[in-house]
Amino acid sequence: MSATLAKFFDDVAAGIGLGPTVDRATVEALRGELTTVLDAIGDHLPADAPTLTLTKGRIRAVLACETGALAANEVIPQVTAPMMLGHLVDRVVASYVLTGTVPTDPFEHAVDALRAERDERAISWLDGADTDAVRELRADLADRAARVESSWPLVSSEWWPRLEDPARIPFARRRLILSGRFDVMLGGRATPLPLVIVEIKAGAATAIHQPDLYWYALLGALRDHVAPRVVAVWSAADGITTTAPITADALHSAAMRVVAAAERWIEVLSGREPKITAHPGCRWCALLEVCETGQRWSPDAALDEDWLDDEVDTGDDA
Amino acid sequence: MPDSGRGRAWRAEALDRLAPLVAEVEPKRATLGWFEIQRLLGERGGANAASPPFRWSARFARRSIGLPALQELAAATADHRKMTPVEAVTLVVDRLVGAGREGWAERDDASIEDWLCSIGEGGRAAATRDAVTWVTACRTQIRWPPHDVRAARDGSWFATIRKDVLALRARIDLGPAKAPGVIEASLPHPWTSLGLGYLALVRSIDVGVLPDSVTALHLPSGDRTQVVPTDELLGEVLDLCAGAISAWADQQQSG
Numbered sequence: 001m002s003a004t005l006a007k008f009f010d011d012v013a014a015g016i017g018l019g020p021t022v023d024r025a026t027v028e029a030l031r032g033e034l035t036t037v038l039d040a041i042g043d044h045l046p047a048d049a050p051t052l053t054l055t056k057g058r059i060r061a062v063l064a065c066e067t068g069a070l071a072a073n074e075v076i077p078q079v080t081a082p083m084m085l086g087h088l089v090d091r092v093v094a095s096y097v098l099t100g101t102v103p104t105d106p107f108e109h110a111v112d113a114l115r116a117e118r119d120e121r122a123i124s125w126l127d128g129a130d131t132d133a134v135r136e137l138r139a140d141l142a143d144r145a146a147r148v149e150s151s152w153p154l155v156s157s158e159w160w161p162r163l164e165d166p167a168r169i170p171f172a173r174r175r176l177i178l179s180g181r182f183d184v185m186l187g188g189r190a191t192p193l194p195l196v197i198v199e200i201k202a203g204a205a206t207a208i209h210q211p212d213l214y215w216y217a218l219l220g221a222l223r224d225h226v227a228p229r230v231v232a233v234w235s236a237a238d239g240i241t242t243t244a245p246i247t248a249d250a251l252h253s254a255a256m257r258v259v260a261a262a263e264r265w266i267e268v269l270s271g272r273e274p275k276i277t278a279h280p281g282c283r284w285c286a287l288l289e290v291c292e293t294g295q296r297w298s299p300d301a302a303l304d305e306d307w308l309d310d311e312v313d314t315g316d317d318a
Numbered sequence: 319m320p321d322s323g324r325g326r327a328w329r330a331e332a333l334d335r336l337a338p339l340v341a342e343v344e345p346k347r348a349t350l351g352w353f354e355i356q357r358l359l360g361e362r363g364g365a366n367a368a369s370p371p372f373r374w375s376a377r378f379a380r381r382s383i384g385l386p387a388l389q390e391l392a393a394a395t396a397d398h399r400k401m402t403p404v405e406a407v408t409l410v411v412d413r414l415v416g417a418g419r420e421g422w423a424e425r426d427d428a429s430i431e432d433w434l435c436s437i438g439e440g441g442r443a444a445a446t447r448d449a450v451t452w453v454t455a456c457r458t459q460i461r462w463p464p465h466d467v468r469a470a471r472d473g474s475w476f477a478t479i480r481k482d483v484l485a486l487r488a489r490i491d492l493g494p495a496k497a498p499g500v501i502e503a504s505l506p507h508p509w510t511s512l513g514l515g516y517l518a519l520v521r522s523i524d525v526g527v528l529p530d531s532v533t534a535l536h537l538p539s540g541d542r543t544q545v546v547p548t549d550e551l552l553g554e555v556l557d558l559c560a561g562a563i564s565a566w567a568d569q570q571q572s573g
Contacts, residue, residue, distance in 0.1 A: 095443040098404055098450065103439065112440025117448075118375040157402040162451040168538040170505050177505070189458045223540045224458070 005198075005234055005241045006153040012187075012196055012230060019245035022227035026248050031222055034255050035171060041262050042172020049269050052262070053177045056215050059261040061281075066264055066274035068285040068294075075286065079125040081133060086202040087114065087122055088137070089144045089236050090183060093200050094163040096148050097155045097184060106145035107138045144202060144236040151239040159186040159193055167223040176262060180219045185228075194229040195220070205235045205242050213244040214254035221251055325527040328552055332523050335556060336479045339563045343570045345482040350566060352488065352516050358562035361509065371426050374433035376444040381501070382430045383449035385469035385491060386410045388456055395463040403453040411446050455537045456501060466493030477523035479563070486559065488520040495521065499533045510534055510543045515555040518547035528552075 011017045045052055061069035077083075091110040096102055103109035114122045126134070155161055162185040169178040188195030197216050201209070213231040221227040232243040244250070268274045278297030288294045350358075372378075387406040394401035411434060418435025422428045434442060468490055477486040492499035498517065502510070514532040522528045533544040545551060 091440070091444065094447045095440070098443065098446060103443075108438075109440035109443065112438040113376075113444035113447075116376045116437045116441030116444040118373065118377075157404040160403055160454050162454045163447045165451045165455070166538050168505055170539060170541075174505060174507070190462075223538070225540065 004239070005151045005232075008232055008241045008243060009153050009155070012194055015194070017243060017245060018194055018229040019227075019247045019250070021229070022221070022246065022248045022251065024225060027221045027225055027227055027251070030248075030251055030255060031225075034222070034258070037259050038171035038176055038262055039173075041259070041266055042176035044266050044270060045172070045175050046270055051175055051177060052265055052269070053179050054258065054261060054265070055179050056212050058265070059215065059258060060211070062261050062264045062268075063257070064279040064281055065277040065285070065294075066268050067276045067291070068281070068287060069265075070268055070274050071286045079121055081129075081137060082203065084122060084125060085137060085140050085144070086200075087119075088141050089148075089202040090164070090200055092141070092145050093148055093152070093184070093236075096152055097161050097163060100154045102145050102149045106141050110141065147236050147239050151234070151241075155186070158191065160188075160191050161186050167219045169219065169222045178219060178222065178258065180216060182216060182220065185220070188224070188226060188228070195224075195226055197228050197231045199231070199233040201233055201235045202237065203235065204237045205233045205240065209233055209242075210244065211254070211257060213242075214246070214250050215257070217244070217246045218251050218254035218258065227251060324549075325522040325525070328519065328522040328528065328556075329526045332477075332519060332556055332559075333479070335560055336563055339560065340480045340484050340567050343480075343483050343567050346570070347482055348566075348570075349476065349485045349487040350562065351486075352513050354566075355516070355559060355562040356509065358565045359558060373424065374428060374430055376441075376448040377503075379430055379433070379445050380448050380452040380503075381491070382470075383407060383410050383414070383445065384452040384456065385467055385473075387449060387453045388464065388467045389469055391453070391457060392463040392465075392467060403450050403457060407446055407449045407453055411442060411449070415442065452537070456535070459535055459537070459540060460492065460499075464492055467491070468493060475517070475520050475524055477520045479523075484563070484566075486520050486523065488517045490517065495527075496529055497531050497533070498529055499535060502534045502536045503538065504536065505539050506534075506536055506541050506543050511545045511551065512555055512558065514543065514545040515547055515551040516559070518545075519552055519555050519559070522547075522552075 008017075042052070058069065058073070061072055088107065088110040091113040092102065092106045095109060095113075111123075111126060114126075129137070163183065165182040165185045167178075167180050167182065171177070182197050183200045184198040186196045186198065187193030197220055199209075199213070199216060213233060217228050217231050227248075228246050230243055230245050232241050234241045276291065276293045278293050282288060282291070282294035282297050285291065285294055384407070387403065387410045390406040390409055391401055391403065394406070414431045415434045418429070418431035418433070420435050422432035423436035425432070428436075434445060437445070473489045473491055475488045475490070477488075479485060489500075490498035491501045498521075500514070500517070504510075514534055517532050518529050528547050531544055531546050533542055535542055
């Protein structure tokens with residue numbers, strides 16, 4: 001379902017478009033089942049392997065292509081301009097949600113935020129970027145900031161907004177961790193409003209992101225013992241909000257996807273030959289030059305699809 | 319577990335064991351916290367790893383802004399006033415900025431007031447954002463209202479090992495001292511229980527009384543770790559402290 005963000009907030013406050021309340025007993029039962037399964041799977045992680053941290057990026061990657069996922073796992077992802085734009089947009093949105101205003105100079109504001117966070121990777125990328133790249137980034141951010149101003153309603157502090165809210169759920173004696181970070185979490189316990197998660201995309205949101213919404217719902221339910229009623233993704237590129245009402249079935253589905261990804265990761269980390277599968281992300285794969293399957297799949301038309309996330313997935317958070 | 323004189327007994331045992339380790343160290347007035355003890359034992363970056371000078375960041379500032387903000391929220395609840403985490407954090411940040419010195423963010427002795435005053439609106443927005451998220455997580459995970467939030471230096475405990483030479487330092491975020499709590503940004507870890515035992519040991523050396531229990535609240539996972547300071551736990555922690563203080567004393571004596 002797609003809507004404007006203002007309508008989304010109005011609807012949520014009025015109780016429209018929400019999933020049915022998933023009761024606490026259901027959440028606890030799911031947590032219990034997942035713990036049993038992931039503890040057992042995690043026990044098969046090789047003793048000398050580091051803790052396996054499953055982020056949304058790693059889940060998506062291994063389910064798409066095991067070989068590509070392993071290759072990506074061995075390199076620290078480079079900061080790119082689209083990722084940096086995602087970083088900066090997140091900071092402008094955070095500032096807007098807390099103060100109700102878009103900064104006069106969004107770029108300087110967001111860079112000051114990165115400096116206060118001591119995000120050395122982002123800062124060194126910015127310090128090393130050439131003038132044209134920075135000018136383009138400034139222009140893109142100004143465009144997204146204008147969209148924040150035109151799309152976002154004032155978010156009352158009664159929503160108790162939490163921004164960049166981390167969640168890390170350990171299993172198998174900390175050998176396997178589910179990890180993520182909610183861009184915006186609102187309402188829920190201690191407020192009279194429904195629990196809602198909003199994810200921010202600097203680019204366009206596509207169907208490829210749909211499973212991510214359920215992943216966030218699962219992670220929130222596991223941490224807070226309460227399931228969100230709805231998860232939304234807001235795109236700063238086009239201002240469109242896509243929503244996913246959360247049901248018990250959606251949580252179960254997300255849990256099964258996590259289990260499938262955990263099994264695959266541990267099998268390939270234990271030495272099983274990784275499979276090669278063609279998928280829309282092949283064009284971004286580090287192995288594309290030597291992978292016939294990936295080369296065969298990549299038609300030019302696919303280059304227009306928005307596959308890669310605009311977020312930096314360092315393995316700590318997603 | 320009621321104290322029944324165990325705190326005094328552990329105080330005597332700890333001082334008998336630890337004070338001789340620093341008997342030959344020149345007076346210098348140092349304090350060691352749990353972080354330094356782990357580092358001296360090689361648990362954090364190696365025993366001899368040089369630690370970079372401390373610098374404030376939005377992440378480090380969460381607790382220093384968040385605890386007074388929790389106090390503001392608790393006071394509002396007591397007074398039947400409506401206050402949200404955003405409002406409480408904004409109040410605290412404005413107060414701190416008012417007492418800071420601009421341009422001091424990168425100095426070794428910068429206070430949080432100086433840092434907040436020096437990082438611009440965007441930097442303060444990041445600090446506010448992280449503190450709001452921290453405060454809201456605490457607010458929804460602790461029994462409300464809390465009666466004893468330990469902001470600033472109120473939560474520090476010091477246990478003198480040898481006057482003018484060495485004290486052990488610990489800090490709690492929530493009272494009472496009989497059942498203190500700490501708020502952790504990390505997941506439960508095998509060292510978590512030892513860290514909570516360390517709090518109990520420092521308390522017993524300081525005042526001769528053991529807490530009944532010590533609890534850590536792990537914000538990222540919503541888990542809790544609670545320990546009762548048993549003799550076994552305190553013995554293990556004392557062994558660790560002795561090992562770390564020996565290493566520290568050796569470092570001091572070798573210059």
